[in-house]
Amino acid sequence: MSFINLKEKVVQVKIVYYGPGRGGKTTNLEFVNRTYRKQILSEMVSLKTHGDRTLFFDFLPFDMGKIKGYDIKIQLYTVPGQVKYNATRKLVLRGVDGIVFVADAMEKQREKNIRSLNQLHENLQSYKESIFNIPLVMQYNKVDLKEHGIPILPLSVLQKDLNSRLKVPYLEASAITGYNVAATLKKIISSSVISIQKKLL
Amino acid sequence: MNYGIVSQEQLEQIDVILSDKLIKLGVDCVIIIDMAGNIITAKDNGESKYDVYSFAALAAGNFATVDAMAKLVGEQEFSLLFHKGQESNIHFSKIDDELLLISMFGQDISLGFLRLNVVDVVEKIRKIWEKE
Numbered sequence A: 001m002s003f004i005n006l007k008e009k010v011v012q013v014k015i016v017y018y019g020p021g022r023g024g025k026t027t028n029l030e031f032v033n034r035t036y037r038k039q040i041l042s043e044m045v046s047l048k049t050h051g052d053r054t055l056f057f058d059f060l061p062f063d064m065g066k067i068k069g070y071d072i073k074i075q076l077y078t079v080p081g082q083v084k085y086n087a088t089r090k091l092v093l094r095g096v097d098g099i100v101f102v103a104d105a106m107e108k109q110r111e112k113n114i115r116s117l118n119q120l121h122e123n124l125q126s127y128k129e130s131i132f133n134i135p136l137v138m139q140y141n142k143v144d145l146k147e148h149g150i151p152i153l154p155l156s157v158l159q160k161d162l163n164s165r166l167k168v169p170y171l172e173a174s175a176i177t178g179y180n181v182a183a184t185l186k187k188i189i190s191s192s193v194i195s196i197q198k199k200l201l
Numbered sequence B: 001m002n003y004g005i006v007s008q009e010q011l012e013q014i015d016v017i018l019s020d021k022l023i024k025l026g027v028d029c030v031i032i033i034d035m036a037g038n039i040i041t042a043k044d045n046g047e048s049k050y051d052v053y054s055f056a057a058l059a060a061g062n063f064a065t066v067d068a069m070a071k072l073v074g075e076q077e078f079s080l081l082f083h084k085g086q087e088s089n090i091h092f093s094k095i096d097d098e099l100l101l102i103s104m105f106g107q108d109i110s111l112g113f114l115r116l117n118v119v120d121v122v123e124k125i126r127k128i129w130e131k132e
């Protein structure tokens, strides 16, 4: 649930990057953090293990400017991807307004993507939210690996595995080079803001 | 209250309560957040400069974690959450299932005194919500 402050005309929108471990969620936020310094209100917060894996979440507040006189403050979160951390993944999803599902396009990660998406579905249900209603964007990440001869799942397979029923907007991306990172963010922000506006009417 | 949206009037009333009951006593900074990590309102004594957005995200995560631990050991909740430092302290108090009141204060206020006032503030804020 986004939070709307009518006195100061501020809308806070919570966007969560979700997906299997090592798929590139943190890398997405790091790219945004580097590229949009001016719009970022403060330092990126990362709660991670000694081995540099996300332990609880990454957090990055992002200033969108004004829409219809309201100041839009975007709060970007990632979840920890490792299987054992589902309890904390669930906590981060509380009150989410929009989700980017970061799938790992590497061939060997095919099963992990599907399992992670199924768990997202269950986790949202525990908050009485539905994966079919919440603003969602699919990001097929690491497409740069193709150039390095590493087997990548074709777009048609990714779409069939992850997006045949959801039919949400999707983008191929490379978080490490920044390809389509901003486009993904713009897409999920606009879907989330539209959905919030609808709820307000 | 229609959760998710707070009217200007409600916020003004809440800000007055926070100022009168906590800031005037010497509390450095008071923040009300929801469990998703959004800031409902923040008041300070004009001197403290906290990064309230990051603070809210971390505080919501911290509270949610402790809450989940309470459930694991069979408690309804750990109602008091308090972090003590050399110079500053942080006190968490649940307003209702969705909202948290967080006070940051120095060594010149005792925890007991703060708690008394927080209880009072929480009651008053609940009344404002109920009026809706």
Ligand SMILES: Nc1nc2c(ncn2[C@@H]2O[C@H](COP(=O)(O)OP(=O)(O)O)[C@@H](O)[C@H]2O)c(=O)[nH]1
Pocket: A019, A020, A021, A022, A023, A024, A025, A026, A027, A028, A054, A078, A081, A102, A141, A142, A143, A144, A145, A173, A174, A175, A176, A177
């Ligand atoms: N080649 C390539 N590697 C990536 C890409 N995105 C992330 N990585 C790497 O994959 C690993 C895991 O990324 P990370 O962002 O920590 O994944 P997270 O567990 O989803 O947060 C890191 O070594 C990243 O450098 C990408 O687009 N292409």
Ligand SMILES: [Mg+2]
Pocket: A025, A026, A027, A053, A054, A078, A079, A080, A081
């Ligand atoms: Mg990570």
